[in-house]
Amino acid sequence: MADWSFWLVAAGATVILELCSGTFYLLMIAIGLTSGALAALLGFGMATQTLLAAVVGVAATVLLRRSRFGKLENRTQAERDPNVNMDIGQTVHVPAWQDGTARVMYRGALWDVELETGTVADSGAAPGQYTIREVRGSRLIVAA
Numbered sequence: 763m764a765d766w767s768f769w770l771v772a773a774g775a776t777v778i779l780e781l782c783s784g785t786f787y788l789l790m791i792a793i794g795l796t797s798g799a800l801a802a803l804l805g806f807g808m809a810t811q812t813l814l815a816a817v818v819g820v821a822a823t824v825l826l827r828r829s830r831f832g833k834l835e836n837r838t839q840a841e842r843d844p845n846v847n848m849d850i851g852q853t854v855h856v857p858a859w860q861d862g863t864a865r866v867m868y869r870g871a872l873w874d875v876e877l878e879t880g881t882v883a884d885s886g887a888a889p890g891q892y893t894i895r896e897v898r899g900s901r902l903i904v905a906a
Contacts, residue, residue, distance in 0.1 A: 769798040854891070
């Protein structure tokens with residue numbers, strides 16, 4: 763088997779692993795392995811092939827990390843994300859507050875409710891309609 767075919771087999775195996783992992787990082791390594799195959803096709807030696815595969819793989823990984831797909835700080839927490847939890851943004855009627863918490867019937871079950879930090883003081887909360895801002899286990903965090 764020629765050198766270039768080993769590189770392509772390795773790239774193919776890496777793509778298969780990528781499909782199992784769900785990240786793009788192994789795909790970037792597969793791009794590096796493919797560049798090693800191209801170097802082999804052009805007749806470069808094994809040291810040059812390996813160096814080129816490593817440099818391209820690392821460069822592709824760094825570029826992915828700096829792109830919008832690699833940034834973690836843009837992602838919201840699941841308990842506050844309305845795309846993940848359908849309860850976010852819904853309203854509940856709180857009949858009475860007791861020490862900053864309440865029990866409400868919501869979607870056929872009793873839920874504990876507490877006010878979101880930074881809203882009206884717990885002791886001065888009035889009964890009424892509140893919007894769900896976050897879900898923590900069986901506790902709804904609401905705001906007016």
